[in-house]
Amino acid sequence: MKNSEPIRVAQVLGKMLGGGVESFIMNYYRNIDRNKVQFDFIIDSDSTVIPRDEIINLGGRIIEVPPYQHIFKYIKFVTKVFKENNYKIVHSHLNALSIFPLFCAYISKIPIRIAHSHSTTNTKEWRKNIIKNVLKKFSKVFATDYLACSEHAGRWLFGNKTFEKGKVTIIYNAIETEKFKYNENIRKKIREQLNLENKFVIGHIGRFMKQKNHEFLIDVFNELCKENDNIMLVLIGKGPLEEKIKEKVKTLEIEKNVLFLGQIENVNEYIQAMDLFAFPSLYEGLGMVLIEAQYSGLLCVASNNVPKEAKISELVEFLDIDINQWKNKIKLYEKEYVINRSKAKININRYEIKYEVEKLQNYYIQREREIER
Secondary structure, three states: OOOOOOEEEEEEEEOOOOOHHHHHHHHHHHHOOOOOEEEEEEEEOOOOOOOHHHHHHOOOEEEEEOOOOOHHHHHHHHHHHHHHHOOOEEEEOOHHHHHHHHHHHHHOOOOEEEEEEOOOOOOOOHHHHHHHHHHHHHOOOOOOEEEEOOHHHHHHHHOHHHHHOOOEEEOOOOEOHHHHOOOHHHHHHHHHHOOOOOOEEEEEEOOOOHHHOHHHHHHHHHHHHHHOOOEEEEEEOOOOOHHHHHHHHHHOOOHHHEEEEEOOOOHHHHHHOOOEEEEOOOOOOOOHHHHHHHHOOOEEEEEOOOOHHHOOOOOEEEEOOOHHHHHHHHHHHHHOOOOOHHHOOOOOHHHEHHHHHHHHHHHHHHHHHHHHO
């Protein structure tokens, strides 16, 4: 590698839909030394939320490939892309599905093939689990390196033995912490903008998909509305189940208490407007938005399915997926909500982007040096 040329890493993201994995990659990309490491984004052609201008302005390239559902077209096209660009490193973020791009990397003779685990499973998604559990058995076949966002995610995809042998490297879903520090002026601005003054605001951020468990959240909120009409639920995100959730809200006749904000870029500002963050996921690899909420000093209620590594403060309460438990906890928080958000104690170091980005950057550089020896 010439000193003047950065390492160009092929980041395989699948579908860019505005989810947590894309946020993770973009956070690292904005903060990495792009004179040393550059990213190419290998994405499915049916992606809907692509920060195209930002990627190009930062020196990255976007390469659209056939959706992985068309597996033979996908393998043929991705193999061609890998061979033509002569990558040394392919970094796949597709969890159990990483077998497909890493197979393409293997037959393209790419020496460093990274499988990165960002997620796990839940029994309620049994159809999806059948595919995941079959494919994850092959997660190490074509990978040379194993990365994960948490211990839980690493053990799930790569197995306990591999994890305990120290073969899995944890790269935390780090954030730009300064963006999430509590700001009273921003809070007032957003609450005025959304007509939320004098309301107790419950917030949630996540794609409308089964994993995020919006139906349960709506059921809990409906129970709360029966006892107090002065509360609001703010939902940020888009996804395939959005219309179904809107219909449920309409059927329950709580439309005036629920705001659907869609996909927004300045999530950090909208978090300031919330009073409590609800995160009832059926499963998570880590739960990046839960960390962001805590850093903003928000009280949080999360499901027991969220890895405990996401707890970086005393602001989080983990509960079973039980309507009464959630209702009673939120009512208690609403009644006793007196916390000074600007003084919340956060143990954030391992999720600070400036520390973690250097770790990933050095990982790429070190691995490429090893293969050039």
